[in-house]
């Protein structure tokens with residue numbers, strides 16, 4: 001019989017769409033071993049392709065979900081696509097408050113605010129920020145000198161690293177208004193958008 005956490009996750013994965021392929025292409029391209037996912041809610045797909053993942057969320061439903069860590073670990077053990085042992089941890093806290101983990105190879109930012117800004121101290125130099133621009137996190141990373149814009153993931157879940165100058169371009173050559181992004185917590189309407197963006201911490 002299926003476990004409760006497994007049922008909850010599978011229902012969630014059906015709703016948001018399977019993200020495994022997205023995490024897989026990024027993991028393969030950059031040889032990711034250790035990741036941090038602030039604002040993860042219950043999206044545990046990263047653990048299917050990344051051996052060590054720390055999830056972080058302060059929503060009580062997410063905290064309740066991760067209380068069933070044994071069931072989650074069992075599910076990942078049965079579905080993971082790597083040989084190493086899987087290590088899953090969860091921090092049930094606000095990601096803007098201090099936390100102490102070893103530096104990671106990848107930070108995942110999906111629909112959860114300014115993750116790339118608030119948690120970049122946990123990303124090793126040379127590490128990757130995978131983010132979308134739903135809440136403007138990609139726009140802020142583009143303006144941030146700590147990050148270099150190195151690619152996008154298109155809707156076919158392929159990484160593209162060429163013609164990056166076509167992105168983050170506003171009509172009438174306007175520049176990105178950082179304050180507006182922060183206030184509205186929303187990405188801007190650029191001439192060309194990608195589903196996900198890739199930045200390297202420099």
Ligand SMILES: C[S@@+](CC[C@H](N)C(=O)[O-])C[C@H]1O[C@@H](n2cnc3c(N)ncnc32)[C@H](O)[C@@H]1O
Nearest residue numbers: 039040041043057058059093094095110111112
């Ligand atoms: C819209 S959901 C997205 C969940 C997941 N990233 C996904 O794409 O399926 C946003 C999640 O971010 C969490 N979140 C937002 N701000 C947060 C913060 N400051 N600290 C911790 N979690 C936060 C919320 O609790 C929520 O679970």
